[in-house]
Amino acid sequence: MKSFEDFGFACLDNVPPVLAPAFVDLVRASDRDAAALAFDVRSGGAFGEAATTLEQLLNDGLQPEVLFLDADDETLVRRYSETRRRHPLHGTASTLIEAIAAERATLAALRDRADFLWDTTNFTQATLKEHIASTFVNNGQRHTRTTVIAFGFKYGVPLDADWTFDVRFLPNPHYQLALRPLNGNDAEVATYLETSSDLEPFLDRLFALVDFVVPRARAEGKSQLTFAIGCTGGRHRSVYVARRLVRHLIETGEDAPAIEERDLQR
Numbered sequence: 001m002k003s004f005e006d007f008g009f010a011c012l013d014n015v016p017p018v019l020a021p022a023f024v025d026l027v028r029a030s031d032r033d034a035a036a037l038a039f040d041v042r043s044g045g046a047f048g049e050a051a052t053t054l055e056q057l058l059n060d061g062l063q064p065e066v067l068f069l070d071a072d073d074e075t076l077v078r079r080y081s082e083t084r085r086r087h088p089l090h091g092t093a094s095t096l097i098e099a100i101a102a103e104r105a106t107l108a109a110l111r112d113r114a115d116f117l118w119d120t121t122n123f124t125q126a127t128l129k130e131h132i133a134s135t136f137v138n139n140g141q142r143h144t145r146t147t148v149i150a151f152g153f154k155y156g157v158p159l160d161a162d163w164t165f166d167v168r169f170l171p172n173p174h175y176q177l178a179l180r181p182l183n184g185n186d187a188e189v190a191t192y193l194e195t196s197s198d199l200e201p202f203l204d205r206l207f208a209l210v211d212f213v214v215p216r217a218r219a220e221g222k223s224q225l226t227f228a229i230g231c232t233g234g235r236h237r238s239v240y241v242a243r244r245l246v247r248h249l250i251e252t253g254e255d256a257p258a259i260e261e262r263d264l265q266r
Contacts, residue, residue: 003129004036007137014040018048021056034136050110065136065223068107068114070159071121076100116224119159122262134258135224144218146249146257147226150184150242152234155263161228163213165206165241171196173236183264184239193240203241207248214254234263 001013010032012023017039027035039050057064071079077096080087089106093099111117118131135145149158157164173179173189182189193199210227217225227245231237239261249257 001036001038003132004136006129007133008032009034009036009136011036011038013038016040016047017050017053020048020053021060024057024060024062051113054113065115066110066113067116067118068111069118069120070111071119072156072159073097073100075121117160121159122260131258144214144222145224146214146254147224147260148242148246148249148257149226149228149260149262150234150238150264151228151230152232152238152263152266153230154232155234155266157230158226158228158262160226162217162226163209164228164230167202167229167231167237167241170199170202170231170237170241172232174233179236183235183261184237184241184243189236190240193237203244203248206241206245210245210249211252214249234261234266239264 001011005011010023010027010030012019012035015023015037020037020039023037024035039053040047054064054066077100080096087093087096087099087103089099089102090096093102116135118128120128123131149161151158153166153168170193173182173192176192179186179189179192184190184193214225229238229242229245242259242261246257246259
């Protein structure tokens with residue numbers, strides 16, 4: 001919410017959903033043209049339900065967009081430990097893990113309803129602010145924001161991926177001692193992978209599929225499209241293929257996609 005404030009949004013944090021329409025009316029009467037609200041979905045009853053409020057805003061002719069931030073359980077536990085904050089549902093659950101599980105169940109419908117789903121497991125505050133800027137601060141113009149994530153399957157599949165591709169069939173540079181300390185951005189790794197007879201046929205099919213999907217996602221009004229490329233550890237093959245995909249998207253006229261090398265420093 002601090003990032004939204006920095007970008008000039010009128011902000012209201014932990015608002016009971018029933019108060020959202022009144023706040024939107026205040027914003028409309030001011031000189032602001034954008035608002036960000038963080039719903040307190042624990043309220044219910046007289047405090048209102050998030051889903052009902054969203055429908056009311058739609059019926060009022062507005063276009064509310066739902067941003068849902070997620071992270072894996074280990075990261076959430078660490079964050080609560082670092083901030084020493086008590087989980088809002090800890091009082092009804094015996095452990096923090098159980099409280100997080102209850103929260104996931106409570107938020108499942110909103111997560112499914114979200115226009116933007118971001119896995120913040122590996123985000124810094126600066127990364128989050130960059131995502132907010134590139135997604136919501138664009139002179140009021142909306143487009144399909146494309147993100148390419150390189151990751152390692154051993155660390156889990158990205159939660160926010162729309163399409164996930166497995167490139168573990170390519171020869172693994174990890175088993176070449178000279179290449180092991182390098183990564184997919186290094187020329188030596190690229191040269192090694194380009195000796196594989198499977199690489200270019202795979203890329204031809206990958207690029208063709210992406211070229212088919214992106215304009216149709218845009219026509220459907222999808223604001224965010226995330227492609228995830230995975231190998232075993234997320235250092236060599238996935239990084240190389242992700243970079244090739246980004247280069248292809250730029251060559252075909254797409255805005256420069258965001259690229260995240262999620263597990264490169266592990």
